[in-house]
Amino acid sequence: MKKVLWIGPIVRPDDVYLYKAQSAAANIWQLGFINGLLKNNLQVIVASYIPFSVWPRGPFWVDSYTGKLDENVKIISTGYVNIMFFRELFIGISLFFKLILNKDCISEELNSVITYNPILRHRIIPFLLKNFWKKKIKWLSVLADGYVKGNSDKTIFLSHDYYTRFKGPKSFIDGGISESKFSFIKPNYQKKVLVYAGSQSKLTGIKDFIDLFLKINQKDFELHIFGYPSDPEINKICYISDKVKQFGFVTDEVLISACENAFAFVSPRSTNDFANTTFPSKLLYYLQFEKPIVSTKTKTLHPKFDHLLFYYDPLNEESLVNCLIKLSNTDLEIHALKVKDFKEQNSWQSLVENTVRNDIS
Incomplete structure (x- = not known):
């Protein structure tokens, strides 16, 4: 079975409220995409961490995430020293070494890495993988916020305007609707x-x-x-x-x-x-x-x-x-x-x- 490496901060839906810096919308979007990968018969490995405001507004040390996402998703998380800029290097390099020491990542079945937003801590990992580990691995960069950064093989845009203006390798996915038990309920409020x-x-x-x-x-x-x-x-x-x-x-x-x-x-x-x-x-x-x-x-x-x-x-x-x-x-x-x-x-x-x-x- 083909394997995909996903890089981004993700927690279980029930845990979002525990972490104030964790975007609920970003969490839902990432889990939706990962669920789409699973339904297309791919195995997903998630390299993640818990986001916090930088120290001293946030803690000096942030522990790794210990929650489980899905029985079909393997999550590899890292703790980090939460100091401005240094944490970017710490998260990226720490996750890289954890990944290359993991048997699922060594497998030849892993041929693609997807990053959620091309921030430095995320870009470091595909850079190291492509240059020092798996030279043929493909890097797909999901751009949810900000501007294109890094030398990815393709950028996946959420913004339709940015997608139409960008000249490099690209695709467009603004997002799917998650399968849910919700359906229309007619409101009964007076207001x-x-x-x-x-x-x-x-x-x-x-x-x-x-x-x-x-x-x-x-x-x-x-x-x-x-x-x-x-x-x-x-x-x-x-x-x-x-x-x-x-x-x-x-x-x-x-x-x-x-x-x-x-x-x-x-x-x-x-x-x-x-x-x-x-x-x-x-x-x-x-x-x-x-x-x-x-x-x-x-x-x-x-x-x-x-x-x-x-x-x-x-x-x-x-x-x-x-x-x-x-x-x-x-x-x-x-x-x-x-x-x-x-x-x-x-x-x-x-x-x-x-x-x-x-x-x-």
Whole structure:
């Protein structure tokens, strides 16, 4: 059986809440891709670590991860000294030596390595493998955030805009919809609850959305925010306004319940140039629940999403008003059927199949 080496920070879904620096969206995306590899009859070895804020904000020493991902996935994790820059070398070199001492990695069946984001700690490993160990191994670089770095054999883009502009070897996978037990549940709230789940950084655009949301007169709607860290300015707004509620970082069970009972979701990604290099992968999580999604229209999005998203202009109040009016007049059950069809056509197995056929087999 062919083997693939995956390099990136991954933990069990139930463990995400334990590690504040672990991106829930990135974790879901990576596990989805790995599941797609498994369904295409590949064995996956994961080289990983637990991300933390650099010392002294985070611990000086970070232990290796001891959790299990899947019975068909072997995980090799490293601890590291959490000092700026030094940790990049420590993680990369430590994982390299752990890998070459592992019998599964020595196997001739291992012919491909996939990195999730080309940060230095990840790039070191394929560089060492290709130059000092397995010279014929192929390096596929998944670019979820930032810009192309390193001399990979091919870059896998999540941003449709960046993919179309890039001139080197490339492929495009923005992400599949994970198989799940979730399906459409008609909300029964008196208020039409919009749910946002994710970080509260400038890039995500949630603060800008709140500012716009509070300016418009749409009393039927309420915004519920989930995620970490909580933005102090957003916390202040929540004390003043009853239209916005902050729930912070919650367990999977609490978040799933909120999503199942939501009227719609919010994906207010910034529309600046840097944002166009990143894909708002929380869309893939939202789509599992088959509800409408209020979203900015960024270049990173593939046109295939257009019929599912309710677009608004983040600089225009009237645009958001019209968006929410359109949303209010939408038959949620008919919309759910559209999403269900989209999910069937965009499974991880089918999206990863082309990569397996062209770059791994």
